[in-house]
Amino acid sequence: MPEIDPEAPFPEIGDGTRPPLPDAVQAMAAEVGLELRAGLPAEALKPETQRRLTEWLDRGYAGGMDYLDRAKEALVDPKAWKPWAGTILLFALPYARGSVSFRNGGRVARYAAGRDYHNLLGKRLQRLGKRMRAGGLVTQFRAVTDAGPILEREWAVSGGLGFRGKNTLLIHPRLGPWQLLGEVLVDARWQTWRASATSVDCGTCDACLEICPTGAFPQPYLLDARRCLSYLSIEHRGSIPREHRRAFGDWVFGCDLCLEVCPFGSKSEDQSQLWGQHAALHLTLEEVLSLSKADFRRLFRGSPMQRPGWAGFLRNACIVLGNLQCGEGALRKALHHAEPLVRCHAAWALAELGSMTPLQSARKTESDPEVIREIDLALDR
Ligand code: SF4
Ligand code: SF4
Incomplete structure (x- = not known):
C-alpha cells in the first residue's frame, strides 16, 4: 500500500467550494x-x-x-x-x-x-x-x-x-x-491539521519496563499481551495461567503499573469529577464473589468492569483474595460455585491462604476435570 504524506494538500471536491476550515x-x-x-x-x-x-x-x-x-x-x-x-x-x-479500589481492596x-x-x-x-x-x-x-x-x-x-x-x-x-x-x-476530504508536534520522547527512562510484574515487554515498544495483566484480567477467557496469578497482586481489573510510573503526566489535573466513581466500587470483593449473574449485571451496569463477564470477574476476585490473604469464608463458598472457572480459582486462592480442609472435602465431590486438576495441584503443594 502506498505511503501517504499527511501534509500533502487535498484537492477540493464536490461543487468546488472551499472545504470547511x-x-x-x-x-x-x-x-x-x-x-x-x-x-x-x-x-x-x-x-x-x-x-x-x-x-x-x-x-x-x-x-x-x-x-x-x-x-x-x-x-x-x-x-x-x-x-x-x-x-x-x-x-x-x-x-x-x-x-481506585473496591471497599476492602482490589485495585x-x-x-x-x-x-x-x-x-x-x-x-x-x-x-x-x-x-x-x-x-x-x-x-x-x-x-x-x-x-x-x-x-x-x-x-x-x-x-x-x-x-x-x-x-x-x-x-x-x-x-x-x-x-x-x-x-x-x-466522508468529506478536508485539509490536514494536527496538534503541534512534540519533540520529547522516553529518552533513557525505562521505568515502565522495569515495573511490569509479568515481564510483558519483550523489548521496549513491544507488548506481549499474553503476559499483560490488563489483557489477562479483561480480555482473556478461561483460566489465568498459574504462573501469572501471584503477579496480579491486588489488581482485580486491569493494571496501571506501567502508567503510574511514567514521569509524564504525573502532575495531570484530576479528572474524577468528569468520570465519577461507579457505585459497584462500594462493594467488598467478598460481596462481589457472592453476586448472582443477574446481580452482577445490575450492579456493574454502565461500567467497563463488565467486560470479563460474571465468571471472569469472579475469577479475578478469587485471585486477588488469595493474594491479599483474606476472604476465606467467601472463597469456601466459591469452591461450590456454579461456574467451574470460579471453582478453579477459588481452589487456588484457598491454597494460598493455607486453607486445605475445604479442598480435601471438595475433592471428594467435584466432578469437573479442570477443577479436580486445580484442587490436586493445590493439595500437592
Ligand atoms: S499493564 Fe501491567 S502487566 Fe500490562 S504491561 Fe503494564 S505493567 Fe505490565
Ligand atoms: S515510563 Fe513513560 S517515559 Fe519512561 S520509558 Fe515508560 S513510557 Fe517512556
Missing part, C-alpha cells in the same frame, strides 16, 4: 464537550506501521484477540472498512485520577473506575457526527471509541497527540498516558 468542526466539537485534536486523511497507514502490526500478530502477542487478525486489512487502511472515508478526526479525553484500572468511556466519549462523538451531518459538512460518518477497527494510538501519534512510549501507550508531554481516544471518520 477546522474552526467550523472545532466549534461543533466544543458544543458537545470535545476538543478536536487533529484531522488526517483517511488513508492507509505507513508501511512501517503495517509491518509492526503484522509482526506483532504473527508472534502471537495478541493472545486470544483473534478479531485483530480478522480485522487486519481494515486496521491498516480505514477505506477497507469504510470505502467512503475521507478524513479521520481525532479526539482525546483526559482521565487522570487517584488510585481497578483508573479508566474503568467511573462512567464507561465507550458511552461518555462515544455519545459525544456520535452527537458531533450528527451535528456535522445536519450542518451539511458531511453526509456519512462513523464514530469510534475503542470498538472499531482503528489503530487509535498510531493515528494519535501521526496527529501529534503525543509520542509512542516504551510501554506502547500514547504519551502526551503534559497529560502522560492518561488519555482516552476517540475518532470520527467522515
